[in-house]
Amino acid sequence: MTDVLRRGRASLAFSFLVQGVAFALLVTRIPAIQNRYGVSDALLPVFLAAVPILAGIGSVTTERLVRRVPPSRVLRWSQPVVLLALLGVGAGRDMTVLAVSLAAFGLAVGALDASMNMLGVSLQRAYGRSIMLSFHAAYSLGGIVGASLAWVGAHWQLALWVSYLPVVLVLLPAALVGSRWFVDGDGAGGGAAEAGTGAGVAGGSPGSGGTVAFRMLLPLCLVMTVAYIGDSTVSNWSAKYLQDVLGSSEQMATVPYNVYMVTTLLGRTLGDFGV
Numbered sequence: 001m002t003d004v005l006r007r008g009r010a011s012l013a014f015s016f017l018v019q020g021v022a023f024a025l026l027v028t029r030i031p032a033i034q035n036r037y038g039v040s041d042a043l044l045p046v047f048l049a050a051v052p053i054l055a056g057i058g059s060v061t062t063e064r065l066v067r068r069v070p071p072s073r074v075l076r077w078s079q080p081v082v083l084l085a086l087l088g089v090g091a092g093r094d095m096t097v098l099a100v101s102l103a104a105f106g107l108a109v110g111a112l113d114a115s116m117n118m119l120g121v122s123l124q125r126a127y128g129r130s131i132m133l134s135f136h137a138a139y140s141l142g143g144i145v146g147a148s149l150a151w152v153g154a155h156w157q158l159a160l161w162v163s164y165l166p167v168v169l170v171l172l173p174a175a176l177v178g179s180r181w182f183v184d185g186d187g188a189g190g191g192a193a194e195a196g197t198g199a200g201v202a203g204g205s206p207g208s209g210g211t212v213a214f215r216m217l218l219p220l221c222l223v224m225t226v227a228y229i230g231d232s233t234v235s236n237w238s239a240k241y242l243q244d245v246l247g248s249s250e251q252m253a254t255v256p257y258n259v260y261m262v263t264t265l266l267g268r269t270l271g272d273f274g275v
Helices: 003-027 030-037 046-067 069-090 095-127 133-153 161-179 191-203 210-245 252-274
Strands: none
Touching: 003 030, 003 069, 003 095, 003 161, 003 210, 003 252, 030 046, 030 095, 030 161, 046 069, 046 095, 069 095, 069 133, 095 133, 133 161, 133 252, 161 191, 191 210, 191 252, 210 252
């Protein structure tokens, strides 16, 4: 295995970790964000639903964008937007600032998730064995770090921007430096080009084979949709549920997401061996 691929794998794993930290810092402090901006319980689901919807738009846009721009470039510039949007959520005071920051967060997360996984598939094909779950394990590790930092912020009753600013100041330049070693499809032996061709067939490109393949994938798509809803429910609502319904403290409300990330880390660490 070449040094280029090893560096590409390490840099991409770090990008997954950074995203895990950023997402955990957002979702585990939802009650604090709600209190800071005075968001009502009726309006909160609108804000929370808007993020994955905009992330879907960002992912679809990225699918078209990578026909002209390498996925590594999309990832390189979408990750700073995610981190700056997180800081915007913590530093703002007006509802408009919250809406704009969450919108930017959602769109950038969609572009980031799509481009990260494209690069991961390319590297996996170059390696010739399963390594994708190791990237998702890095995301879980980042989630543990982010949820732990959220606990510290809640325990010491720090303002959101005080909790978020040091993280952004450390991770943003580190992510930009690490992005120098991203490996696109060409550098990984044409994996991205092959992945793109396969996606076209599965998506129902001209020819009967594409339609059949897409229909066969529909049950899997349904299962993944339900799993995503469950995952999002744990991520977005656990802190709110513990604090408002079970009457836990603000710092205790950050713990379930941390425990959830620990279990996913264990599964994802072992997953590639299982594959």
